[in-house]
Amino acid sequence: xxxxSILLALFGLMMIFLxxxxxxxxLAVLGAxxxxxxxxxxxxWGPGWNxxxxxxxxxxxxxxxxxxxxxxxxxKSGKKDxxxxxxxxxxxxxxxxxxxxxGKKGVAAxxxxxxxxxxxxxxxxxxxxxxxxxxxxxxxxxxSLGSAYLIVKPIKESx
Numbered sequence: 001x002x003x004x005s006i007l008l009a010l011f012g013l014m015m016i017f018l019x020x021x022x023x024x025x026x027l028a029v030l031g032a033x034x035x036x037x038x039x040x041x042x043x044x045w046g047p048g049w050n051x052x053x054x055x056x057x058x059x060x061x062x063x064x065x066x067x068x069x070x071x072x073x074x075x076k077s078g079k080k081d082x083x084x085x086x087x088x089x090x091x092x093x094x095x096x097x098x099x100x101x102x103g104k105k106g107v108a109a110x111x112x113x114x115x116x117x118x119x120x121x122x123x124x125x126x127x128x129x130x131x132x133x134x135x136x137x138x139x140x141x142x143x144s145l146g147s148a149y150l151i152v153k154p155i156k157e158s159x
Contacts, residue, residue, distance in 0.1 A: 001047075002046060002051070004038070004041060005055060008037050008038035009062070011031070012030075012031040012032065012034030015030045015034065016067065017066045017067075017070050020074060021074075038055065039055060042055055097148070097150065099145065101125075101145065102143065103141065103142060105139060105140070106125075106141075107140065108134050108138045108139075108152075109124060109136065111133070111135055111136050112127060112128070114132065115128045118152060120142065120150075125150050127142075127149055128150070129152060130143060130151055134154050138154050138155075139154065
């Protein structure tokens with residue numbers, strides 16, 4: 001029984017260590033369950049609590065040591081083994097519109113009620129009408145930029 005308990009403890013410690021490098025939490029739960037199963041194995045079918053108590057205390061100390069070693073390994077690796085890379089998102093811009101679009105003319109590709117799509121120089125863009133409803137195929141002009149959309153107005157032909 002003692003050999004099986006030690007094997008369960010080693011398996012549990014390995015799972016807890018690996019949890020730092022694999023997301024999800026399942027490995028930590030499996031590790032804790034393995035350590036508790038080893039404790040129960042010793043207490044119920046082995047020598048009893050006089051061995052299971054110290055076994056559990058040693059397992060908890062080894063778990064703390066395993067966590068400490070895993071954290072140090074992550075810190076020394078320069079975050080390459082971490083899921084939270086600080087440089088991954090550095091300089092990333094999800095979407096940007098050029099200020100050169102202001103004043104350009106195009107056509108409403110869909111009804112803008114007040115938002116929809118427009119085509120300017122063959123490129124589609126999301127757009128919002130400055131005010132009111134703009135029907136499909138109406139000529140529009142860009143008057144401003146939003147965070148990820150154009151603000152447009154219809155071009156009124158003067159007679």
